[in-house]
Amino acid sequence: MHSHKQNFIFKPPKRKLPEHLSFLGNVLVVSLRLLPYLFILFICLIVCLLIIVAAGVVPHYASLKNVYVEAQLGQQHMLTAEAQVREYEFAKAETELQLAKESFVEAQKSLAVVDDSFLMKSSYLRNQYDVASDVLFIGEELANSVNGLCVIGARAMDAVSDKNMSFEKIDATTKGELLAVLISSMNELKDVRRNIGIVGEKLREINTKQPLFIFDKVVDPLQAKIPQIEKAFDASLSFLRALPWLTGYPEEKTYLFILENNREMRPAGGFIGTYGIFQVANAEIKNFYTDNSYNLDVKVKDTQKIPAPKPMEKYMAQPNWFFRDSNWWPDWPTSAEKIAWFYDQEGGTEKLDGVIAITPTVIEQLLGFLGEFEIGGLKFNQQNFWEQLQYQVEYGYYKQGIDAADRKDIIGDLSREMIKRLYSYPISQWPALIDTISKSVKEKHILIYFFDPLAQSVSVENGWAGEVKPNPGDYVMLVDANLAALKTDSVMARTMVYNLHENKDGAVLAETRVNYQNMGTFTWKTTRYRSYTRLYVPEGSQLISVEAGGKVYKPEDVDTVNEFGKTSYAVFFEVEPQTSKEVVWKYQLPNSIVEQIKNGEYQLLVQKQPGIEKMNLQLNLNFSTEVRDLGVEEQLNALDISKKAKKQESKQIVKQATVLRQDQEYSVWFNAKK
Template sequence: MITIVLIGFFALVGIARSRYQTAVTKSTTESSSFAAATAGVIPTLLGFDSPRTILLLFLNNTEIRPGGGFIGSYGVVTLDRGVVTSLFTDGTENLDRGTPATYVIEPPQPIKNYLISRWFFRDANWSPDFAESSKKALEFYAAEGGQDAAKITTVIGVTPDVVETLLTYTGPITARGKTFTAENITDLLEHTVEIDFLQKGIKKEERKDVIGDIADEIVRRTTHLSPTKWPKILRDFDRLIAERHLIVFDRDPKIAAQLDEIGWSGRMHAGTPDKFMFVDANLAALKTDRVMRRSVTHEIFRDAATNEWRARVSLTYKNTGSFDWRTTRYNTYTRFYFPAGTRFIYGDGSQKSFKNPEPAPWDVGEELGHTSIGSFFVIEPGTSETVTVTVALAPHVVAAIEQGKYGLYVQKQLGTHGFELTTQHNFGTSKVQNWTGMITQDRQF
C-alpha cells in the first residue's frame, strides 16, 4: 500500500533534486533529518551507487506490534539510478499460505500462548528494535519463497500516517468507486479489504488490488506538486521519521550506521543514565489500537523499608471503543524495558485471558541490552485498566542519583501515536522533579 507511495516519493526526491534544489536547500535548517538524508543516504537507497532491491513493510498501527504494526501487506521494488525497474506487492497472507510444510518455526511464547502455534512472515516483527525485526522478516521472507529474496538490500517500514500525510498534499483520490481522503483512508481502506470484497464477490487474493490504484495516483499527483510545497513536505516527513512512522534498515553496516546517525533506524538505545520504554503487542484484538488511549506515571523514590532506590511505572489503558467488526477487547502482551541491571520486584494488573481473570505470570529477562519485564493484559471496551511494575534501580542509575546526575531517556514504541507521561521523581528534601506532557517522540529528561 503506502509502501509503494513511499518509494515513489523517495524516487521523486532523488530524481528531482536538481529541479527542486532551491526548495530542498531552503528546508535544510527547517528539516535536518530529511534534508540531510536527501543529500546523503537517499541517493544510495535509490540505487545511484548500484541497484537496490527493497522490501517494503506496511505496518498497520491500528493493530500495533512491537516492530511498528501488523505486517498486512508488503512490496518488493528494485531501483536503478532512481528508476523503478521492478515492482511487486501482495498481502502477507498469500506469502504465508505458500510456506513449505517442512519450514516450521516455533514463535515466541506469547505468540504461541495467545495467537498461533506457528510463526510466519506476517508476525515476524516481534522485536521493538527495527533492525532486529527486519532481519527476522528477511529470514521468513526467504524461507517462504518470497520474490527476489536473495537480492534484497534494504527494509523500509511505514505506517498509515505516511499516506495520510501525502493525501493532504494530493487531495482526495477516487479508486474503484470510492473516494479516499487523508481523514478517511485508513478506516475506509480497512473496510474495503476486510468487508466490502465479500459483498462484491471479489476473490480474497485480489481484495488489496485497490491499493495499487491509490498508490499510482498519489505518485502521479506528487510528480506535479509545486516546488514551493517541498519545504513543508520535507518538514512533515522529518516529523514522521521522528515519530517512528517511517523506519529504514540496510544490510550494509556502513549504511545502517548512517541511518542510525540521522535517526531513521528505529534502533533501541540505552539512554543516559536511566531508561524507560513500554512495548505493546496486539494479539487477536482486531484493529482496536485505533481506540486505545494510554497514560503513564513514572515514579522514582527511596523505599522506606529497604532504603533502596526504586522506580514504579503505572500504565493506564483506556479502551474507548465498543464491539464491532474491527474493535473488541484489547489483548496485549506488553514488555517494559529498563536499563540492564534493573531488578524486578512486583507487578500488578496482568490477566491470563479474558475468560480467566487470574494474574498472568511476569516474564523477566535480558533483551537488547535491557532488562525486559512482560505480561498479558486485557482491557474490555468502555473500560480502563492500570498495570503497575515496581523495580529496584540498576546500580549505575543509583550512582547517578547519588551524584546529582540523574537523567531519564523515554523511548516511544515504533508506529504508535504516543502517550501522556507524568514523572514524579523524589530525590529527597527539595529535590522533587515533576513533569506532565505528551510523548510523541523519544525524549531525554
C-alpha cells in the same frame, strides 16, 4: 514498470532531489534570518559609541558613521538574498551575499579605527568593543557560509533548470547529474559546517565578556539559532552519506517494503498486512510490486514448521511462525533482519539492500498533502483513509465479487494515483512534502534498515533506524503486542505515569503505571483488548511486583528477559470495551543509577514504541538531593512537549506532563550535598 498488484507507495516522496533543494533553501533562510538581529545590534552599538563621543571621541565620528552605513548595507544585501533564496535564485543571491560580506568587512575596518582610542584602556569598554567586533565578524562569516551554500544550490538548479519543473519531467540523465552534484558537495558542506562552528564559538566567547544588556536581545536569539543551524548541517551531511543507497545512485538498489497496520499493534510498529519489493535507480522507481502478506504465507502454511514465540502460541493458539508475524521485537534492526529472513524462507528471490516499513499514519499524512482520491467509486482522504480501506479489504471486496487473494488490489490502484499526482508537483511545492515525511520519520512511522553497515550507521545517526537506543542512565519503553484483538488499537488510549523515589537506604525505586482505556465496542473491527506487553527498563533492575487491574501476577507469570542492553518484564492482560485497566510495574533500579545520582546527575530516556501515534506521559521524580537544574532534550524536535519540567518548592521533586509522540530525554542536575 508498476505492477497492478498493490503498488502501495512510498519511495517517490523520499526522492532526494527536492529534499536537498529544500534543505538548501531552508538552511539558507534560517541563516539569513539571523542578520536582522545583527542590524539591531549595530544600531545599539552606534548609540553606545555616540555616548562615548560625548566623552571625547569626536575624532572618530566619521569612522563610526561608516560602521553604521556599512552595517545597514550589509543587512539590506542579506534581506535581498533571503528573498532570492526563497525563489531558488541562488546565483543572484550569491552576488548579494558577496556584497553583504564586503560591507561587514568595511564596517570592521572602520570599527578598528577606534581601537587606539584612550577609552580602550578601560577593560570594560574594551570588552564592549570586542563584542561589537565579534558580531561584525559573525555577520561576515554567516554571509560567507550562506554564499557557499548558494554555490551548491546554483549548481543543483543548473541541472534542474526550472524550479517549476515537476519530478516526472526530469529525465534520468538530469537526475543522475543532480545526484552527482549533491554527493560531490559533501566536502564544501563540511567547510561551511566548520565556519558555522566558528560562529558558534564566537557567540559563546561573547558571554565571557560581560556584554551590555542591550546586546542580550540580539546575542541571545543568535545563540539559540546557531545550534539549530549546526544540527541542520550535521543532519544534511549524514543524509548525503546515505544518498547513494536511498536513490540507487550510482548502483541500483532493491528494498523489501513493509506496511505495518498500527491499528493492530505489534512490537516493531503493527501487523504486517502488506509487503512489497521496489527497485530504485538514479532516484527513479524501476519496479514496485506489493501484495497481501497472507498470499506469501499460504504457500508454506503446511510445510513451514518454525516454532512461534511462546506468547503467540499461548495466547493466539498459533504454534508456527510466519512472515506476517515476524516483527516481534521493538528494535527495528532486529525485526527487519527477521522479516528479511522469513521472506527468503517463504520464496523471496531478490538480493535485498534493506527493509523499509511505514504505517497507515504515513498514508494519512500524505493524503493531507496530496488531497482526495477516488478509486473504484470510493473516496479516500486524510480523514477517512483507514476506515474506508479497512472496510473494503474486510467486507467491501466480497460484496463486489472480488477474490479474497485480490482484496487489497485497491491499495495498488490508490498508490499509482498518488505517485502520479506526486510526480506532477513542481519542485517548489516539495518543501511541504519533505516536512510531512520528516514528521513521519521522527515519530517512527517510517523505519529504515540497511544491510550495508555504513548505510545503517547513517540511518542510526539520522534517527531512521527505530532501534532500542543504548543509554547509560534510567530508561523506560512500553511495548504492546496486540494478540487476536482485531484492530482494537484504533480505539485505545494510553497514559503512562512514571514515579521515582530514593528510599532511606539509598536505593532508587521506580514505579511505572500505565492506564489502558478501551473506548470501543464489540464490532467487526474492535473487541476486548488483548495485549502481551513488555516494559523495558535499565538492565540489572530488580522486579518487585507487577499487577493489572489490582490483580498481582505470580513471578512465574512475568516473563523477564535481558536483551538490547535492557531488562524487560512482560505480562498478558485484557481490557473489556468501554472500560479501563491500570497495569503497574514496581522495581528497583540498578546501582549504576544510584551512583550517577550521587555524582550529581540523573538522566532518563523514554522511548516510544514504533507505530504508536501518541501516549500521555507524566513524570514524578522525587530525589533526596536538591535539584540545581533541569533539561529536556527534544529527540528530533518532539511535538507537544513542554520546554521546561517543573521543579517543585521542595527543590527535590521534578514533575513533567507531555504527550509523547517520539523519544524524549530528560536530565536533572543536583547541588552538591553539604
